[in-house]
Amino acid sequence: TMIYSGKAITVQATDDGIAELCFDLQDESVNKFNAQTLDELREATAAIASDKSVKGVIVTSGKPVFIVGADIMEFGALFGGAEDAVAEKILGINTTIFNAFEDLPVPTVAAINGIALGGGFEMALVCDYRVMSETAKIGLPEIKLGIIPGYGGTTRLPRVIGADNAIEWIASGKEQRAEPALHCGAVDAVVAPDMLRDAALSLVQQCIDGKLDYEAKRREKQAPLQLNQIEASMVFETSKAFVAGQAGPHYPAPVTAIKVMQKAAGMGRDDALREEAQGIAKMAGTLTAKNLVGLFIGDQVLAKSGKALAKKAGKVERAAVLGAGIMGGGIAYQSAFKGTPIIMKDIAQAGIDLGLSEASKLLSKLVDRGRMSVAEMAGVLNKIQPTLSYDGFENVDIVVEAVVENPNVKHAVLAETESKIRDDAILASNTSTISITHLAEPLKRPENFCGMHFFNPVHKMPLVEIIRGEKTGDEAVAKTVAYALAMGKKPIVVNDCPGFLVNRILMPYFGAFMGLVHRGVDFARIDKLMERFGWPMGPAYLADVVGIDTGVHAGAVMADGFPDRMKYDFKTSHDVMFENERYGQKNGRGYYKYEQDKKGRPKKLIDDEVAALLAPVIEGKEELDDAAIVDAMMIPMCLEAVRCLEDGIAGSATDVDLALIYGIGFPPFRGGALHYMDDLGIDRFVARADELGAAAGPLRPLYQPTEKLREMAASGAAFFG
16 A cells, blocks of 8 residues: 655555555666655655554665665755854754654565665664665765765764774765675675565564564764774874874865764764754854865766767777787776776887786786685686787777877878778777877868877776867767777766866966976976975976976977967976986986886886076075965966867866866866856955066966956956856
């Protein structure tokens, strides 16, 4: 019999008095806690409470996931307003919905069939018992959005699995598999997927029969934590210090979560939930949360448009890469690892060997870490077909050219390859700077050609720029997007110009760096400041990692493309490094020198020789404060991001910001260059650009705001309304 029926939740009773509350959100591929689902949970709980024939409840899902969490698209409505108002809103949801379910007068069991994250796992914690499928994953990933769990996670989890385990789960935000979840008591049983419903029914029946004391289990969850003062202090204080060190000053949520758990340790459920609501309200008001949530929403929009394009294009069944080496090997590895067979062609056996050894090295690491079996590794390697000829090229859907960054060589290779592939096959160039329109010149079918720019190292960097030349057709773009998605990457479609989107924006940042060194600022100090700002590495270290030779070559291409801003009339620190054959990590010396650490990784050290080498190119000894150095570095990059948007190189402000985060590690908590400008205020940004530009000497053009930006500053506009 049906007890309750809604658009997200139904409750049906079996003959023996067990009610099944099933989450199955209509018109959605997943279950999530949006306003509708929360309302229906309130109503369904009331319906169960008033039905005297119900003896127990199992909570199930009608979808492959259990519940993926709260609907992040609705966060604006939830988190809008003053801190106290937000805290009251969240507390209201907890009291009237989740507590009401926890306080039902009958035993409750959650059957976790698939992903149960955030609010989804918090729903399971509200139940008396939890049964989990072997293939499911659970966790509280809220800190990844700059907030903390808010539907009782910080209250119930420590009482279920202990404070130390709960701190680790919540502060890391990691998903947990079935075995460790069972081991620490987060779930009460783990079963094969097809046994899940029966196991849940059996557990609830044991409660009804009095074989299990569900009320005692429930009391434990509602009482203060069973820790004395000394134990509590040990657990919370040591983890606070450790987590603060790991998270860094820009990510306050993990430490806030621990503080909330510490304060609430001696409290019962209702007071603990009040602490939690205040904690999440405080985090929701931070710029970090605003930007991380914005990033998540932007990512969803990007994924949706990518999937729509890929659907039109159909699947890439077979691919090929030209030019083995490190880059080609990385592309071949990524394609094969994600399931698309690929031919790897080179003109020399040495290239093939290097490409294969690169793929093997990456796979061996996964085997060593227990993430893959030797047999699975062999299966992936079998999907890479090395060749010195064009054998098999008539069967491929897409060819990625990854030969040397030289237009003449690329022209010859692309024209030759075009004659060996089907008329409908797509040809893509993995170039980092050369114009796609220019590369298409010798081709008979330029409509089937586009750019597919991977970032190094291929297996780690999520971004792939898909570049549309003047004659590139929609079909070529769609097919290339489909291939990038199949490789597990984040494709962003951009229009053609020197450096495309990310490298074009990065060049003025390096320009600003070389300008500061020229003016007498120590490069190691600049690195420290930019790392403190939130970059994974400073500009000098980044130049060494990318390769000074690569940087100088790209700089020359960009100087030709944008001579007013990117051609420098002074000898730069990059030029000095290049002349002295200091190419960075690749030959052990650049701005820094490199020695191998115990794990065989390059460790950077200050090299005393560098100061003497740079002395001749330094003019003046400017005393700039920390804030001026950071602003002098960031303003040229932000202004170039604005120009890329104004020139139509990127389709939207979101695309610009996501590309910088995924392509060069722009600090995610700052949301990207355009979010960063919004947060500062465009008017303040423009005034600061003018002020620093006046002192920038030969680099003044890098600090010139565009006319449109000045208009935005005057009208109080922003990039993200």
